Amino acid sequence: MQLNRPLNPTERVLMGPGPSTVPQRVLRALAAPTLGHLDPEYLTIMDETRQMLRQVFQTNNEMTLAISGTGSAGMEAAVCNLVETGDEMIVCVNGVFGGRMKDVAQRFGAVVHAVEAPWGQGIELEQIEAALKAHPKTKIVGIVHAETSTGEHQPLEAIAKLVRKSGRLLIVDAVTSLGGIDIPVDKLGIDVCYSGTQKCLSCPPGLAPITFSPRAVDAIDRRQSKVTSWYLDVSMLRSYWSNERVYHHTAPINMTYALREALQIVLEEGLEERIARHAHNYRMLRAGLEALGLEYIPQHSLTTLNAIKIPAGVDDLAVRKRLLKDFNIEIGAGLGPFKGQAWRIGLMGASSSQANVMLVLSALEQLLVEQGVAVERGAAQAAAAVANKSVASLV
């Protein structure tokens, strides 16, 4: 180990399940001079950041902020602020992140009723209806919008409507969708929605954007017990993020700069346009991957993450190592039961580009041929056909 070597990380093409490629503009913001966490200039930056977060979450929620931790800290903050020991919570589990939410809720004392679906499938409205009927004391329903482990895109409209009508609180994990797939928090009636910075926002990992509806804030205000986590206690974080500015903990100043810049980029592009870009590049990639004979795992795929089955006889690790070494491309491995069975190709934020689609398809085509897979026709051409069609439809 050479501790005094200079730090020069390779510039990767980040096409895994996150982090996505961080634009130079965001890295420059990250490296701006550090201010104190109570400096008036920093407080302005916080205000601007939360205002832009509201726009990206499509919400008017006052309690919109960035948790000082990565996406999983956002999940923990969502759960631990709403759950009190003995509270009943329905958690939808159809992948790693639903399973994680169940684990987190149980740790913080919830009685969890799991609603399960096979990995790669969505949760059905009827399952939640039945669970609510079976467990009438349920206080909270938790669900993952974009299941990063399976690539499954969970439709939320009907489920959110049901939960709202039933008077329960709805927590939605939007780690792999916020800024890349439409998630209109207020329109859907979501109570707590959280994300990470390193996915479709293309900011380095380190913060977890989160928003709480007035109903959720009211539930927090009516707690009988303190939130178990001091660090994530929103009733205290609120005082720091509001005009009271009561010191809680030292915020990750430079990460806030980066998030602010990343949000500016999102709003400059336009949320709608950005979502359309993700959809377009997904269609291209999908056409190319399917042309290579690769099969999608999810019933209803995310446009931000493509989970595909590794063809029989193909050496998972060898292909990913070659992608990294020869093409400088990172893609993701399978998680849990999908270990060795799946690849996860991310098209998030700045990484979602036609150029990256073409690059990863060409590289994969070459490596699959080397691995002895019979590839029928060029993947890049299939993708290009989709691109041309989309462009034609715009003209």
Add this chain to the structure above:
Amino acid sequence: MQLNRPLNPTERVLMGPGPSTVPQRVLRALAAPTLGHLDPEYLTIMDETRQMLRQVFQTNNEMTLAISGTGSAGMEAAVCNLVETGDEMIVCVNGVFGGRMKDVAQRFGAVVHAVEAPWGQGIELEQIEAALKAHPKTKIVGIVHAETSTGEHQPLEAIAKLVRKSGRLLIVDAVTSLGGIDIPVDKLGIDVCYSGTQKCLSCPPGLAPITFSPRAVDAIDRRQSKVTSWYLDVSMLRSYWSNERVYHHTAPINMTYALREALQIVLEEGLEERIARHAHNYRMLRAGLEALGLEYIPQHSLTTLNAIKIPAGVDDLAVRKRLLKDFNIEIGAGLGPFKGQAWRIGLMGASSSQANVMLVLSALEQLLVEQGVAVERGAAQAAAAVANKSVASLV
């Protein structure tokens, strides 16, 4: 609010209780290209970082890592990994951060026996002896080495020896001392020691260096219940930081770059030399502040943070605003009962320099005179006299 304005934070002279000034070298490392959290290059950077953390903590502890949150997340990680519901813990409280540790321990289910001392005074060995006698079932003792709210430097040698001999586990908060004041973890026999990056390490806030002794790891292994916090559960973080590399959460990649660079700077200077520099600049500042008639609050002051009483009749806010506006200097306000009563002047990491000492003394002298305080003699000269004496003693 102008959301599309460019981000151009002022370069402050950071002399508050943290963050301290971040060197350009660290900011450049922060802005290096983002790697994936399982990229072999990043794993090497993690290994190097933890090896350098061991050197700075003066420990051989295998379980040495950086928690993905700020210093308070380090405190929460220390407490929640050791505490199980009903465990008895002695917490020493003589300022905000001891009080915070008590709160955190209670939230995670500990029965806390507080050992208290007035703010600005240290905890005496006899108090802990008595508490251990009164509460023989005590499992953990928690104490703050550098109480950032009062500037009190807590001597640890005798207390650590006592706790070790008694078979209890010792948690030490070294947020405002690590890298600036000697804290030899192994020599003292500390079981869990944590810090923040934005104090004497002069890295932006966002990570909490932490180290666990084999005894602490053993206690974690013998837990009957899961750690309540999933995010901070060291039994899982361990698998990611070890050669197993089991994915837990996405690490704050760029912050790790910055921490690694900051630790390199510490080791290039030399830990001993760095500690001596902090002591030297403290002596200068103290001589200058006392020449201005300003009185120290703590019985035994830290060399990294100077907590002084605001003279009667002086307008706290007006002085701090002028310091910021006219001199670009940030100093800290008083916390809790010291609000409006104290200033806290930090000399941490890169902020601990003779130049900063001279600057803050000159500025304060001018502002105190303006506030009508009778200042007897030049503060800068008094500081310079100390500097000259120190230099003479070295020749």
